[in-house]
Amino acid sequence: MSYDYSTDEAVLANRIISSLNEYLAIDPQAIHSLIEYRVPTNQALTDHPSVQVNAEGEVPVVGLLGILNGIVGVIPGSEVGYITAVFDDDNGKLLRFELSKPGAYSK
Numbered sequence: 846m847s848y849d850y851s852t853d854e855a856v857l858a859n860r861i862i863s864s865l866n867e868y869l870a871i872d873p874q875a876i877h878s879l880i881e882y883r884v885p886t887n888q889a890l891t892d893h894p895s896v897q898v899n900a901e902g903e904v905p906v907v908g909l910l911g912i913l914n915g916i917v918g919v920i921p922g923s924e925v926g927y928i929t930a931v932f933d934d935d936n937g938k939l940l941r942f943e944l945s946k947p948g949a950y951s952k
Contacts, residue, residue, distance in 0.1 A: 850944060858917045858927035858944060865928075865942040877939040880930050883908045895919050897926045923947035 869876045883899070883906035891898045891905040896915030898907045914926025929945040932938065 852921075854918045854927060855944065861913055861917065862928055862942045862944065869939065869941065873939065879909050880939060881908070895926065920945060920947050 865876065883901065886898055886905050886907045888905070890896055890907060893915060895918045896907060897911035898905050899911070900906070910928060910930055911926070914928050917927045919926055925945045925947045927945055929943055931940045931943055933940055
């Protein structure tokens with residue numbers, strides 16, 4: 846399935862991605878820490894249609910990337926937010942931000 850990346854949401858996501866990558870280049874440690882940080886959230890935010898919430902054990906948590914994806918929205922026909930953080934599989938280092946590719950990641 847192909848996705849339309851010319852929508853207003855995709856354009857906004859690309860602007861955010863560009864900024865995040867700029868900030869990552871300036872201070873990789875700070876941006877990595879912000880992206881990794883999660884806080885417990887309530888059921889109402891967990892049920893929001895575009896905010897990306899994960900579970901740590903039985904507790905739903907949300908981070909900065911989940912909120913940014915909530916602002917932009919999910920890619921139509923998927924449950925995936927437009928913005929993805931890419932990490933090095935070997936050392937866990939945050940490498941970059943990019944447009945999501947639905948089906949390539951687990952939510």
